[in-house]
Amino acid sequence: MLQLYYYPGNASITPHMLLEELGVSYELKFVDRTKKEHKTPEYLALHPSGLIPVLIDGEGADRLVLHETVAVCLHILDRNPDSEWTPALGSPERAQLYKWLCYMTNTIQSTYLMYFYSHRYTTDQAGKDAVAAAAEARLNGSFDILEAALEGKPYLLGEQISVCDLYLLMLSRWGRGMTRPPRSLTNTGALIERLLERPAVKRTIEQEGVAPPFA
Ligand SMILES: N[C@@H](CCC(=O)N[C@@H](CS)C(=O)NCC(=O)O)C(=O)O
Incomplete structure (x- = not known):
């Protein structure tokens, strides 16, 4: 299961739109910037700069924790290699x-x-x-x-x-x-x-x- 940490209209909205377009299953996790939740120790453990978005892929010790919007988008595409949204590698x-x-x-x-x-x-x-x-x-x-x-x-x-x-x-x-x-x-x-x-x-x-x- 994928989890996307987001705040409305922030950089998280591009991977959010992509997930919706692909129709894959994911969970949205709201980060309340008005309460500075992106600067809490819990969030900084996911993103050392305290920025939005973060994508989590998987569970437990092996889970992938990813920041940088472009990296998040490319990872989502890589997980859906057969989609029309994913041009072939090397093309x-x-x-x-x-x-x-x-x-x-x-x-x-x-x-x-x-x-x-x-x-x-x-x-x-x-x-x-x-x-x-x-x-x-x-x-x-x-x-x-x-x-x-x-x-x-x-x-x-x-x-x-x-x-x-x-x-x-x-x-x-x-x-x-x-x-x-x-x-x-x-x-x-x-x-x-x-x-x-x-x-x-x-x-x-x-x-x-x-x-x-x-x-
Ligand atoms: N290089 C990062 C930048 C992310 C970024 O700047 N996110 C903004 C929201 S659009 C943020 O979290 N700002 C909070 C802050 O600067 O404290 C990425 O592409 O994911």
Whole structure:
């Protein structure tokens, strides 16, 4: 049995959507960030940085405890190798999937940290708004790259939907308060609309209790 530790709308929502899409059995474990449950000794034993999500696979001493959203998603795919969501190992689609997941986590997600937690990225608190503004400009540039990659195709990998699209949906949500929200881009906005129509995505949003508009 898989257990996913989540907080509504957090990075946990991409693996959550993926689990729903795959139709596999799993249990959701709510981590109450408002009570700082992600910084308790019990949670820090699962995730040394006290961040969300964590995935637990199995039970007892042999159980796998995994953090890092991309690693969690890839492990879920590896457990479902015959799914249409899992491009074959060594295929060009699988390579593109690695590329976009890496880009989204190591470039966009990390820039979001500077945008949302700008005070952590300067020793001069008077300059934190400038850090957030610079981060927003960088995010716009990154979303332009994804927008261009979507030109003439429905999904990031082409005709086939993948976890990359779910990841982009999550990242788009986080930018809904930006001066130029990702959903305002033509191709990205169309992808978001398409994804939000999917029953599994709707179920995930409902289970997490995320209020509209999602992105
Ligand atoms: N690199 C981690 C980042 C996870 C992350 O930053 N999660 C956020 C929620 S979206 C969090 O737990 N923030 C709490 C904090 O920074 O204290 C991953 O990809 O899983």
